[in-house]
Amino acid sequence: MTTNSSMILLTPREMAAADAASAASGIPSFDLMLRAGQAVAAAALKYFPEALRFSVLCGPGNNGGDGYVAAQALLHAGASVAIFALGGQPQSTDALEAYHRLEVEVKPLDSYQPRAGDVVVDALFGAGLTRDVPEIVAKVIRAVREAGTPVLAVDLPSGLCGRRGISLGEAFQAVRTITFMTRKPGHLLLPGRSLCGDIEVVDIGIPDRIVRSVAGKLSENNPSLWLDHLPRSDAAAHKYRRGHLAVFSGPAAKTGAARLSAMAGLRRGAGLVTLASPADAMAVNAGSVTAVMLHEVETLEDLQAWLQTAKLASFVLGPGFGVGQMARDFATALKDRPLVLDADGITSFREDPSELFEAFASGDTHLVLTPHEGEFGRLFPDLADDEALSKPEKAVKAAERAHAAIVYKGADTVIAAPDGCAYINTNAPPWLATAGSGDVLAGMIGALLAQGMTAFEAAAAGVYLHGEAAKAAGEGMTAEDLAAHAGVLIDRAAY
Structure with a gap:
């Protein structure tokens, strides 16, 4: 466009x-x-x-x-x-x-x-x-x-x-x-x-x-930039055409973040959403979800077997998952799939970011990284410390290095692509700064990926719609309120 x-x-x-x-x-x-x-x-x-x-x-x-x-x-x-x-x-x-x-x-x-x-x-x-x-x-x-x-x-x-x-x-x-x-x-x-x-x-x-x-290639993030590619329902739509999103849950005591992502993904239009849950978290997740499905994934072998048998369109890994080798193994196993890597998923690569970058280096861009300031510094310490660079310049260089769409979060979130394109987002209200809002964003972007948007388009649209969802939820909202409004509509005729 x-x-x-x-x-x-x-x-x-x-x-x-x-x-x-x-x-x-x-x-x-x-x-x-x-x-x-x-x-x-x-x-x-x-x-x-x-x-x-x-x-x-x-x-x-x-x-x-x-x-x-x-x-x-x-x-x-x-x-x-x-x-x-x-x-x-x-x-x-x-x-x-x-x-x-x-x-x-x-x-x-x-x-x-x-x-x-x-x-x-x-x-x-x-x-x-x-x-x-x-x-x-x-x-x-x-x-x-x-x-x-x-x-x-x-x-x-x-x-x-x-x-x-x-x-x-x-x-x-x-x-x-x-x-x-x-x-x-x-x-x-x-x-x-x-x-x-x-x-x-x-x-x-x-x-x-x-x-x-x-x-x-720098613009303000706005629906006119990606609206033509935003999924819309039609008479022929069914759940399988709208994509299957998988969200990885953490252990039993840390399941809330993944459920927020999963619910947001369902609200944002994914046809099916499954929580991939370790064995000890199956019961607590089962007692807390209804429309979201469950699948036990305890090990890397479990994940690989699931990938071979299920038609999964996109993935969210990181919210409440835990930092460590399992997160790295799961992420690299998804190197050929559309993936939103957030929170613990990002931090898991802090010792060797190149392992992540090399895994996703080939093919079309299908990795979305959603770091806040601290997480950005863990993956890109040299860029974070370079005071001569603007935030968009840092994000673009990070996107080039990671072969990923970057969502550099903050009150002035910047979305960047490896080709140098970058958008500055401005529609987020101040009350969006609340615990769990990033988990909701990850799920929204994952849902847009599941429905066929490119990584950069899904990231840009997800960030903007995240801001609109916060406006709809209103001041004083919680992350649960935000997830409930993740399917917010925008007036297409206005753009």
Whole structure:
């Protein structure tokens, strides 16, 4: 499916390439700056009508140029405006042109002091900042924070890395952010998402063909990306066509996680779900499930015999299973089958991740790994420790290494494929952070695999639907509530 342009995320480098390609196509770059600055001024007037003064803080680059244009437009609208600049006259040609058109004095940044009724228009640095903000800027950010002065950010709150979403020393907390053409990764990754406030994307006239030509493979996770492949029921549907999901249970005292996965898989549409249970857990599982079936699997030989006789479409291994050799043996025995490896299944390979990667190295991608931060570090310690990489970059490198779809979990979950495609998920409500929610996610992804979705599509759809299930369950939900809503529907017509 063609990516919805509103879902595309451009890195700062890609955005710079779009600007350059637009200029090369004959669109004057100063015209883009005029449109950007005027959009900022319009937002300032619309969202901050109570402002007694707009204090426009301008940096030395094109972000500062947008601020100068915004300041001039605000002046012409009759607003009270004060301009404070970092480093004197700007360095870029377009920003210098905007600077020379000003009809008001520009003061040095270190002279700015927040006062009652101020609204700060932050045009100091855009998304391309890669180093810690200078102390003079950090001091202003702290003063604005302490005064409680509202901030309207231009492109991205200054001090926030547009690629990684991390604070570079200090960063403004914006009430609203106006960005141009597309959002950047830093708008969606944490803590960046929490610093941007409401985000508004303004079209300043760069053609969509140029945006698409420079875009990489990073997008916001959205049904438009995978909806055509999401299973749907029809008149000919029956349980065997909808696939048979097997979920491996842990021992008698640790069966709950697997049951959550199994129930979620059943709710998400798998035609049949079986709990593969060790002998000591058969009774407790039998007393707790109804529609989910049971099959005793005590040893690797039991599993191999079952694989030869049963028509099993996909597997979930890890929730409550236990860490150790059996988990490794079971996972590698499934090397040719669609498998969601979660929790204990992941941790079991921490001493030698290459054993897992080599087992699944050939053929189409059919392994889905669902690590949280700690588990990611166990399988990919070098990537986890590399502070120069963004979360999507880490996930993509991990997917390439493991030949797997990676679900790098968190409030800003990233789903990545070995071909470099990555989605950032944003629809998860905060109450999804509860014990057992990951077990439910594993079951949902397993069910989508059972119904024929590819590993990456199943992972992306599962993560998004997991968030929708949490919304349907409501604040205060438990993992059992979440599993009960795992079959949540989405409005196909909306996408």
